Amino acid sequence: MKGTKHPGHRRRGPGRVLGLLLALVAAIGLSGTTALAAPGHAGTSAAATARVLGPKGVVAAMQPSWNLGNTLDAIPDETSWGNPPATKALFDTIKAQGFRSVRLPVTWSGHQSSTAPYTIDAPWLNRVRQVVDWALSDGLYVVINVHHDSWQWISSMPTDHDNVLARFKATWTQIAAEFKDSPQTLLFESVNEPQFNNTTDAQGSQYLDELNTTFHTVVRQSGGNNATRLLMLPSLGCTPSQERMAPLVDEIGSLKDPNLVATVHYYGWYPFSVNIAGGTRFDATSQKDMTDTFTSIGNTLIAKGIPVYMGEYGLLGYPDHNHPPRVEQGEALKYFEMLGHEARTTGVTTALWDAFNFLNRSTLQWRDPDLIDQIKSAWTTRSGTASSDRVFLAKSEAITARTLTLNPNGLTFRGVWQGGTKLAQGRDYTVSGDRLTLTASALTRLAGNRAYGTNATVEARFSAGLPWKIYVTTYDKPVLSNANGTTGGLTVPTRFNGDLLATMESTYADGSNAGNTSWTPYQEYDVAFSPDYPGNAITLTADYLNALRDGAQATLTFHFWSGATVTYHVTRSGGSVTGTVA
Known part of the structure; x- marks a missing residue:
């Protein structure tokens, strides 16, 4: 879980000034060795660009950014975690999609001697260079780091201090030597999400300070462009809490180097990010976590003149x-829309964590166009949303009007459309303040033959940004059936009847929590349970079932997005499990 957040005042970043500079260059068509150009312009000196823009301008020019996750950082090899090898075409695609920089996480441990002199295998170093050079040749800023080494061997620093420090120094000595003549559009990041075994935050910050200082010294003394290359220093765990960012501010100040950048990560309010403890919605708690985080970044780092690169953001497992x-x-969609706004108004450059989730590396196509469109739109403007993207109509009941709450996010509501047809206000929908009501007659027409599932899609449109899609959905209360299985997994036959599963609550008769997550009755989605819509089933996992008390009946309440709930009982007897309808 990310650290505790604190409120404060947000500041606007340098992006507008930078944008005006780059627009001026494009307008007057400067050429040759002029410095006022974005990386990738023909004839432009990357070093000159960095000098003119300065650290803040360079970091602003890196927005937006993208991570080549689960590739060069995969263990033990590049394709071990299911992604194909990186290609030049991949970076061509990323550049064409509007990204200005890429972060290339690299895990070195599997390609390096674990004893002195800690030599990195030449083929691996050459492969990393090849990938870096592909990205640089596309005019992208590039960040490389020491990634999963953080928990593989760096975390043992408290009990193996001298060896860890020597290996860390040797690692960066070799990386710095390899890339010392690379353009200054290449940045180095000390270590990803640093962590140290069995330490307090105060102790961890001391170890991190030692690593960051070593990293800084090694790179600066390695010569070439490394003398002034931008270096990224993380907070403990890359956590953007004030408590963990404050020591980083002190460290950056002590190094007296203007070419330093702070880096943190953000994955949202934990219960919402993974769907646990009832965190099914991007509600006021989740929103406050986000605004507090960016406020703290603004007050703690940006207000002190320290550029901030959010090296990873997203939702955990989504x-x-x-x-x-x-x-x-x-x-x-609401989460990513608001995150883009907070980053823009705070002046934070953001790097989307993409382990495979967003871009299909085989086809070079986005897996979910609506999701990436929202992320990209949020780079420049707000979009309106609503309290839900679904209107559920029970097939067993007469259709009545349904009301949603609009969230214009400072925009003006323009109306409701179905495709190219604008619905008639008054007849098809009404608006009262922020309440949008779809009439019974319109919903009857949209529902058509009332087959289970999505019958029609309409859009609430606003004065800017993307429209908010509303799926008119027919459902009936889901029906579960009895089942038998083992602690290896239980498949519960389920007729979803057009509904969608939101979460699962699990308790014993005495009111205590039942399952592998003991601190909340609401178990984690896809960890304790998972719907199988094509297979008409809900699966209870081995992790969940093995955590149940032997012989004790657990009462499960399945919560669906329509608002329907279904109660079910599960009893474990040794290695056998029985599920019964309540």
């Missing part, structure tokens, strides 16, 4: 196209 989405689509 989207995962190998499993049903644990975060509902509309709620995720």
